[in-house]
Amino acid sequence: MAEQLITYREAIARGIAQEMRRDDSVYLIGEDVAAAGGVFKGTKGLLDEFGPSRVRDTPISEEAILGAAMGAAMTGLKPIAEIMFSDFLATCWDLVAVEIPKTRYMTDGQFTVPLVIRTANGAGLRFGAQHSQAVENWAMMIPGLKVVAPSNPKDLIGLMAAAVRDPDPVIFFESKQLYPTKGLVPDGEIVDELGTAAVLREGTDVTIVALANMVPKAVEAAEVLAQRGISAELIDLRCLVPLDTATVLASVKKTSRLVTVEENPRLCGWGAEVVSIVAEEAIWHIDGPLTRVTTPHLPLPSADNLEDAVLPSVQRIVDACVKAVH
Amino acid sequence: MTTTDTHTDLTTDVANPTVSTEVRLALYRQVVRIRRFEERAYKLFMQGLVKGTSHLSLGMEAVAAGFAVAQRADDYTFCTYRGHAHTLARGTPMPGVMGELLGRATGVCGGKGGSMHLTSAEHGVMGSYAIIGAHLVIANGAAWSSKERNSGQVTVCFFGDGATNIGAFHEALNFAKIWELPIVFVCENNLWMEYTSIHDVTAVEHPAADRAAAYGLDSIIVDGNDPEAVYDVARRAVDRARAGAGPSLVEAKTYRHGGHSRADPGDYRPQEEVDTWLARDPMPNYRQRLVDLGVEESALVAIEDDAMTDVDAATEDAKAAPAPDSQAAFTNVWADGGYSWRNS
Numbered sequence: 144m145a146e147q148l149i150t151y152r153e154a155i156a157r158g159i160a161q162e163m164r165r166d167d168s169v170y171l172i173g174e175d176v177a178a179a180g181g182v183f184k185g186t187k188g189l190l191d192e193f194g195p196s197r198v199r200d201t202p203i204s205e206e207a208i209l210g211a212a213m214g215a216a217m218t219g220l221k222p223i224a225e226i227m228f229s230d231f232l233a234t235c236w237d238l239v240a241v242e243i244p245k246t247r248y249m250t251d252g253q254f255t256v257p258l259v260i261r262t263a264n265g266a267g268l269r270f271g272a273q274h275s276q277a278v279e280n281w282a283m284m285i286p287g288l289k290v291v292a293p294s295n296p297k298d299l300i301g302l303m304a305a306a307v308r309d310p311d312p313v314i315f316f317e318s319k320q321l322y323p324t325k326g327l328v329p330d331g332e333i334v335d336e337l338g339t340a341a342v343l344r345e346g347t348d349v350t351i352v353a354l355a356n357m358v359p360k361a362v363e364a365a366e367v368l369a370q371r372g373i374s375a376e377l378i379d380l381r382c383l384v385p386l387d388t389a390t391v392l393a394s395v396k397k398t399s400r401l402v403t404v405e406e407n408p409r410l411c412g413w414g415a416e417v418v419s420i421v422a423e424e425a426i427w428h429i430d431g432p433l434t435r436v437t438t439p440h441l442p443l444p445s446a447d448n449l450e451d452a453v454l455p456s457v458q459r460i461v462d463a464c465v466k467a468v469h
Numbered sequence: 470m471t472t473t474d475t476h477t478d479l480t481t482d483v484a485n486p487t488v489s490t491e492v493r494l495a496l497y498r499q500v501v502r503i504r505r506f507e508e509r510a511y512k513l514f515m516q517g518l519v520k521g522t523s524h525l526s527l528g529m530e531a532v533a534a535g536f537a538v539a540q541r542a543d544d545y546t547f548c549t550y551r552g553h554a555h556t557l558a559r560g561t562p563m564p565g566v567m568g569e570l571l572g573r574a575t576g577v578c579g580g581k582g583g584s585m586h587l588t589s590a591e592h593g594v595m596g597s598y599a600i601i602g603a604h605l606v607i608a609n610g611a612a613w614s615s616k617e618r619n620s621g622q623v624t625v626c627f628f629g630d631g632a633t634n635i636g637a638f639h640e641a642l643n644f645a646k647i648w649e650l651p652i653v654f655v656c657e658n659n660l661w662m663e664y665t666s667i668h669d670v671t672a673v674e675h676p677a678a679d680r681a682a683a684y685g686l687d688s689i690i691v692d693g694n695d696p697e698a699v700y701d702v703a704r705r706a707v708d709r710a711r712a713g714a715g716p717s718l719v720e721a722k723t724y725r726h727g728g729h730s731r732a733d734p735g736d737y738r739p740q741e742e743v744d745t746w747l748a749r750d751p752m753p754n755y756r757q758r759l760v761d762l763g764v765e766e767s768a769l770v771a772i773e774d775d776a777m778t779d780v781d782a783a784t785e786d787a788k789a790a791p792a793p794d795s796q797a798a799f800t801n802v803w804a805d806g807g808y809s810w811r812n813s
Contacts (some may be wrong), residue, residue: 170617196617206637207606207644214610217595218545219618222610237603237637246596251579252801253590286810287802310804336813389813420811 145330150448152322154296155185155261159223161332163193166221169307173196173225173261175464179433182227183263183322196411205231209238209260209450216258217246221307229264229278229316242289243312259306260314263294265356265406266454272442275450277406278355282314283383283413289337290383292316294358296326298381301335309337316358338385342394343398346376349400349464352391352417354380355405357455364404364460373468383413388420394422399430400467404460409440436460486698492538493759494768499534502776503554504752506563509780510553510570510584514731518788519570523584524551528694528726531751532657533558535699536625539707545593545615545624547608550585550667552597555627561589563783573790580793581801595624602632605641605654612650623710624652625703631662633676640643642684642718651710653703656720657693663729664737677720686718693721694751717721724749 149157163169163364171189173181177200180187190198201208205226212224226232232239239260247255282290289311293299299317307315343358344365353361358379365375376394380387395401401421403414414435421433436455444450507525514523526533529551537558540546548555554568561577569576570584577589585599595611598604608626615622632638633656645652656677660667672681678688691702699721706717724746728735735743756769802808 178623200641202640202647204640207609207640209605210603210637210641211610211644214595214607214612214624215614215617216610217607218611218614220614237600238606242598242603242607247804248802249578249582249586250588251581252798252806253578253588254596255804257804271514286808339545370781385521386812388811392813438525446626 146327147330148325148346149296149313149328150186150322151194151296151299151317151324152183154299154328155303155317156188158300159186160192161300162307163189163197164303166307168219169221169223170215171225172201172207172211174201174203174227176200176225181225183319186225186319189212197387205235206238206253209235212258212260213238213243213246213256213295216256216312217254217371221257223259223261223307226260226262228274229262230273230276232262232278233279239282239288239314240285244285247311248287255310256311256312258312259303260312262314262316263319264316265318265320265358266443266450269445269450271445275443277438279316279383280407280412283416287312288384289313291337291381292318292355292383293381294318294321294355294379295324297328297333298335298341300328301333302337302381304332304334305337308334311315316355320356324359338382338387340387340390341411342376342390343379344375344377346374346398348374348398349402349467350357350376350378350391350394350398351402351404351460351464352378352380352414353404354383354413355406357406360455360457361460362405363457364464365431367461368456368464371465373464375464377380384403392425395425399428401429402434402436402460402463402467404436404455406438406455407463409437412437434467436463470493476624488700490764492700493697493764494772495538496534496638496700496761497557497769498772498776499537500530500752500755501773502779503530503533504782505776506525506566506783507553509784511727513571513784515762519584520572521583521585521779522731523570524730525727526551526725528746528750529657529659530554531696531699531755532693532721532723533624534625534696536655536703538700539703540593540621540625541624543593543620544622544707545595545611547595547604547611547624547626549604549628550596550597550599551629553584553761554593556587556589556594556597558590558594559594561587561592561594563779565589567718567783568790571787571790572792573787573791575652575787575790579624579797582727602628602635602637606637606644608652609641609645609648609650612645612652613648616651621711622651623707624647624654625707626652626657627657629662630656630658630660630667630676632656633680634671642686642716645716647686649713650716651713652716653706653710654716654718658720658722660727661725661729661735661738666735675720677718681718684718686716689717691719691721694749694754696751696755704777724732726750737787759773
């Protein structure tokens, strides 16, 4: 099958378009998503193809955006709602944490809320602390939300399709650092499955579990480790909920060592959950310290060298793996 | 829409000639059923049979009644944690509502909702939302959806005066207007924001109506204790929405006979104010008006007897119903019916 090299940014519009062509009930709403094509140009071309009813700009009113998406999802539409920066999820947190995820449970299944919240997540663009946080942990801890964070264009399209087709609410974290990165994508429809991690590299000495924009760094780290004679197995989690614990547990049972790599501040990150699952269920297979690479527990600074100083680096991942192995 | 400002004359005694006897009896039936249900709910709460908390609308029945009678069967209703009245008014069977209050398997939400979260999708009751004002933006979504689907459905969204000071109120109104959504926002202004006078914490006299113009909407105030006045405003707002003429914001002035919740006696309110509003109790006042209009007293007695019979039956049904199976606590987080967040 033919393939094309496209950017992560271009994959967003392609993934959404694929689903909007297939299903008339899929709508895209958000700030600047229509005529402007998105502040990161992720939705470029969608207005032209699908028109102003299905691709629609909203006021800067995050609660109104997610409220509209929720009410519409309860009554027959499948909205994709953009919250421009994931930091802004805090301004509509009632919808994210209380209304959308609890409705199915509280109504004992009378309503289901099939919507997707897309949002640009994470640091690396020097935006400072209010536009740079990685907040996937916020979403992960809420019962009733599925949480997706792809690391490459092909996964982005396939997981977007899976998210739109999923009957439950999904938060879809796009890594803004990855927007210009490229990847090969096959022609035709791509549909993936939520809750499936990918083993990007097989290895025998240590398992590295990474997500989203930490994946390319982990790939680099694995190459450095290989040069030093350490064989790392690299898992791209792709989803936090559902969590593919089977793939993680199988890998650590093989390698006996685990390093998680996440962009989040230190406390309560998803890496802690992964480590705790391994500690609880596979501790007898483990031969070294279970290690987390994270951002320190602080807000993010803006200047190049300051931001670089706090984000997980290839070197820190290498060091953590060496420590785990020796 | 014509402004209906009855703020200075809350006791309308001129009957609207366009309202039929059939509608009048329907309005009275709603008011009486809600009143008797709420009185029973209070009693059951005091007996410890209703758990958690409950928020009654004793004295506020005319608002739910007026809008429900004006709505089409497939229209949507969003209400608040003070939502027994709206849920019943849309036709949700009383045993299901009572069962939910008592935490029974027969409850409309199988015991997972409780008093504050009554929902009946089948009757267009889209949920009772307990975060003040949160649902106004969600109601917009249902209205947007019905507009896109050309279904002709109208969404009616009830909220209290306290909700008018949260951000979502303002986001919702602006959004509804710029998208010209088929929705009617109804502020039930009962003068008290929980335990605080709404006037003490609000910059304008009419928390909803005085802000309508800011969103390109008419200022509509209605006597919320007069079922016919509410019905009249409701019909026009609902018709307008259904015709594609966009949203409305109605402020219904009313009063809760009791306190904010549970066993709150509401004694922070001036006695004179309480007495004034008790004299405007919608049930006896509307009954008297119907008698004055020549409605047969026997028809009213029949409605009253039926309501009491239904409340008694719903109470017995709920008391006799089993508790939910404890396994039900683990169902319906996800659409697959379960709650698992991992694959092994």
